[in-house]
Amino acid sequence: VTMKKLILLAIIVISTSTAFAQKIKLAHVNTDTIAAQLAVKDSVEMKFQQYQMKVQQELQYEQQRLAQDQAQFEKTYLTLDSNIVQREYKRLQADQAAFQQETVPQLQAQVQAEQRKLLMAVEGKIEAAVKKIGKANGYTYVLDINAALYAAGTDITDLVKQELGL
Numbered sequence: 001v002t003m004k005k006l007i008l009l010a011i012i013v014i015s016t017s018t019a020f021a022q023k024i025k026l027a028h029v030n031t032d033t034i035a036a037q038l039a040v041k042d043s044v045e046m047k048f049q050q051y052q053m054k055v056q057q058e059l060q061y062e063q064q065r066l067a068q069d070q071a072q073f074e075k076t077y078l079t080l081d082s083n084i085v086q087r088e089y090k091r092l093q094a095d096q097a098a099f100q101q102e103t104v105p106q107l108q109a110q111v112q113a114e115q116r117k118l119l120m121a122v123e124g125k126i127e128a129a130v131k132k133i134g135k136a137n138g139y140t141y142v143l144d145i146n147a148a149l150y151a152a153g154t155d156i157t158d159l160v161k162q163e164l165g166l
Contacts, residue, residue, distance in 0.1 A: 026153030027139040029160055032146060034126055037166045042125075044118045051114045055107050062103060066095055129163040130156075 039045065073092055077085050133156050134142040145151055 024140045025138055026151075027134060027137070027142045027156045028145045028148055028151040028153050029130055029142055029155070030145045030157045031126055031130075033157060034160055034164065034166070035122055037161065038122050038125060038164055039119075041164075041166060042122060044122060048115055048118055052111055055111050059104065059107060062099055066092075066099060069095065125164060126160065129160045133159045133163055 070092055073088055077088070080088070130142050133139075137154075137156070137159075139154075139156075141153075142156065143151065143153070145155070145157075
């Protein structure tokens with residue numbers, strides 16, 4: 001049993017106990033359908049790909065810098081004192097390790113954070129539209145159709161799409 005289903009069950013149990021005190025008006029909405037359409041409208045995928053390309057360029061730049069440092073070292077190491085060679089070799093190894101262990105994971109985390117930010121913006125718009133439609137139409141509860149085992153209430157998906165300009 002998923003968390004959404006447990007929450008739905010709790011809402012139903014609570015609402016049936018108060019059903020005698022007030023009339024309950026239920027609606028449902030298909031947020032997956034709306035999210036997909038809104039993501040297209042808001043160019044979420046394009047924005048995410050642009051961000052990924054920017055990060056990829058940063059990674060490539062850093063890799064090129066490391067490769068140039070390595071190439072420069074290989075050109076000159078025969079002419080250098082052995083202490084300098086050892087020190088420079090350790091520095092190059094440390095730079096490469098830092099790139100693999102710090103820079104790459106940090107940039108990957110930035111990409112994931114950007115993706116979350118873009119998706120949360122879509123979810124926020126949907127939530128605001130659902131609340132507005134629900135309140136305007138006097139619904140006590142608006143459930144996501146994907147969390148409902150059975151949905152006999154009004155489907156407000158089209159109203160939410162209209163509110164979002166879809």
